[in-house]
Amino acid sequence: MKGNNKQLVLKLQFDNDPEAFSELYDRFAEPIYRFIYFKVGSRVDAQDLTSEVFLKAWAAIREKKEGVLNFRAFLYRIARNLVVDFYRAKRQNTSIEAIDPDAIMVSANIDRIANNQELSVVLKAVRSLKDEYRELIIFRFMDQMSYKEIGQILNKSQVTVRVTMHRAVKTLKRHLGATEEPKNSSPQQS
Amino acid sequence: MDRLEKQLRELKNKPQAGAADSAWLAKNKALLMMQVKNTMPAPLVEKQLAATVDSYKRRWFSPQNKWSLAMRPVLVVALAVIIPFGSWISTVNAARLSVSGEALYGVKIISEKVQLAFTSDKSTKIALRTEFAARRADEVVKLKAQPFVSEVEEEEVKENIKKTIERLETEIQTASNELVELAESEEPVIVREAARAVDVKSEEIGRVLEKTAELAVEIPEINEAKELVDEVAVSAVEAIVHTRTEVQEDNNENEVVDTEIKNNLEDKLKDATSEIDEVLLILDAVASTNTPMMLVEEEELQEAQEAAEEALEVVKEASESVDSEAFEEAIEKVKEVKTVVNEAQKTAAKLQDESQVAMEETEEQSETISLEAENTTNTEKIIEIDTENVSAKSEGLIEADVIVEEDPEVEEEEVGKEADEEMESE
Structure with missing residues (x-):
């Protein structure tokens, strides 16, 4: 399916076209996964969080009446927020300031x-x-x-x-x- | 830079550098697409069924039915769908009983994420998360009961248990964090309701995890998870206490809340007392079998006993604070008790284990000594028999000598005959 990201989002939102979602997933799933993977250091966690990014994006698009201006940036923002929540949920890191993503990356078993x-x-x-x-x-x-x-x-x-x-x-x-x-x-x- | 750029681009395709597994990408896409399709309204029938959806929402999404919402994922999906897509719903249904490592587990997790994504009410979200954490605890129990025939399978089961525990911790910790955020922005009534949900579920999860206590030696993550749910349960009560400190006009409401907090804290202290008593029993049992031969450290045993007894003192102090309605002070003491009890339980389990090992080693040694003693006796018997044989042989030899000595003339006669024959031949 052709079309720029904005067109696809509008198709998704107003035409309820599932193929638009499919195309957006194909374009962004891998870079989003990589972005998250380099922050959390675990394939399983990165997979879970990537799924969540797209689900949240879908839920948010359905709620918004206007189109999303920059879908890529939108996805990355969701991804960042989910990574922050992920760190918060880790028992050892209960505050953002205490989180050291660099240490997580270096110590990750890659x-x-x-x-x-x-x-x-x-x-x-x-x-x-x-x-x-x-x-x-x-x-x-x-x-x-x-x-x-x-x-x-x-x-x-x-x-x-x-x-x-x-x-x-x-x-x-x-x-x-x-x-x-x-x-x-x-x-x-x- | 060109060479480095080329290398960085090459890295893009390596799993170690975040290249996603294509099989997972495809499977994940299929699951997400199913959900997206199921939540897309068909425009023509939307108006016709809107009234029906509204009536379902009033019935199932009312505050009294938060647990119905949490317990019926199929219903949630159905409510979001104007025309239900049977394949997704039946897949989600089939996945409800699955555990980590099974084919449909991914569907189960995705359906939970969908529920969260489509829930905008914060306190409902918190309730959902605690429900999901409780499901993870049930899954750990199921996984523990899974049979395995090889070491490889055993390791797989352990890994699945660890992953499940991690998910449980994530959900319960996130629920706790969201409760703290809720307390900053919502009315006390709403905060209390959410906090109650967290407290009740956390206690339930703690009880479920108790069933897997024997695994905790090999999988310490279980104890860590139990400590976390204990902390979260206490934090939830703390959130209720904080709502009480705000000025409230309705004194009846104050009284109700105070009674609730008192009962809750008393229950927690009762549980803590039972746990301490159990720890002391274990330590006494270890002490009674602890002889100089045992490997268990005397000092460690004594320290653990003292810590447990000290915890009982703190429980008393906490009870006094509860009675005098100094709830914040009581909560601090409850936290202190929980920390001490958790440490004492770990030490008691470790000492019990060491004592068991030491007893088994001692029994083995005793058996070895007995066997050796038996062997020695048998060896002595063999030596006796051998000695008899030697004696018998010696007697035989003497007899043989006697026989030889008794017939020297026979030999001489034969020699003589030979000599005669020789002469005749010459």
Whole structure:
């Protein structure tokens, strides 16, 4: 089914077209899942929360009389709120301030990528970034969003997004550099 | 950067980097689509059936029937549907008895999420969550009863129990958090109603989890879940107490609420006393079998006994606070008692376990000693028999010698004959 996201949402809301929901799911389920997965560190939890995102989105669309302006940003907002609720529900973290998504990510039992040492190293470096930087790297390089789209999701200006992205990439490279051996080292000669 | 960009794009397709499993995506889509289709009104019949839906809503969605709402997921789905889609409803029905690891469990969980998503009333949501947490507790009991024939199956069952416990904790904790938020924004009457629902269900969940106590040694998450539901139950009563501190014009209502709080706290203290008594019994039993040979630490045993006795003192103090209607003070003491009792129960279970192991080892050692003693006796008997045999043989040899000694002439005669024959031949 063709059509931009706005058209699909309107079809869903006013024409009650289930195919519109199907198309929106196909477009966004995977990036939403990835977004949540990198925050909660567990496939099972990420699957549960992803289902909830779409159910809540569906319930909200049905209640709203006007269309949703930016469906992607709308989904990510729901996803963020659900992740916050998820952390709150964890016994050990009863306040937002006490939550450390970075620690959750680093300590998550994520398997190494078999037969690909290089990618494993890159993944480890991405996981070690702080949450704000990791989000940007995922949005820009894995989900291939534009700065404008990222800005809409994060409710920030494009300039801010670019600046933060630059810092994120720099930090990522530094983490990668720290795991690599110096390339030009030569043995000492007597 | 190009190389790094390429690597990051490549990561996109790896499950370790958040690539979703395609089978799960498809299955999840099918479930969601079923629900979406079932909640879409058919425009032509909407007006015709609107009145019927309204009358159902008045009957089933009234405050008195919050539990009906929670207990009848099929009904909730049906109410949202103008033309019911039989396949979804019958699937949800079939899924009601499923547990983690079974094929329809995903449907059960999704149908619960749908109920939550379509419930806008906050206190109803809280009631739903506690009901769902109670279902998780029942599922743990069912899973515990599942038979297994191999170690692999046993591990699978344990994993499913752990996942179910995690879901239970999520629901009950979220319900508790939402109750706190509700207390900030809603009328005391509404808050009390929601708090009662949380308290009642939490106590029920605690009792259900007691049935799985023997599993707690291998699955400590069960004890953690029990501690959480205890905390949530007390927090719910606390929420009721806080509504009381607001100025209330109706003194009759104050009295009713105070009586309710008193009865509730007294029940909690009675339960705590029973639990402490049980702990003391276990510790006494461990102490009576505790000999120098046992491996159980004397000091730990004594500390546990002292802690349990101290808890009884705190229970007394809490009772006094309840009687004098110093409810906030009483709640703090109840929390203290619960913490001490939980620790004492864990220690008692651990010491009981160690004592059991030590007793079994001692019995084994005794058996080994007896066996060895028996073996020694048998060995001695064998040695005796051998000695007799040796003696017998020796006697035999002596007899043989005697025989040889008695006939030297026979030998000489034979030698002589041989010599004669030789001479004749020359």
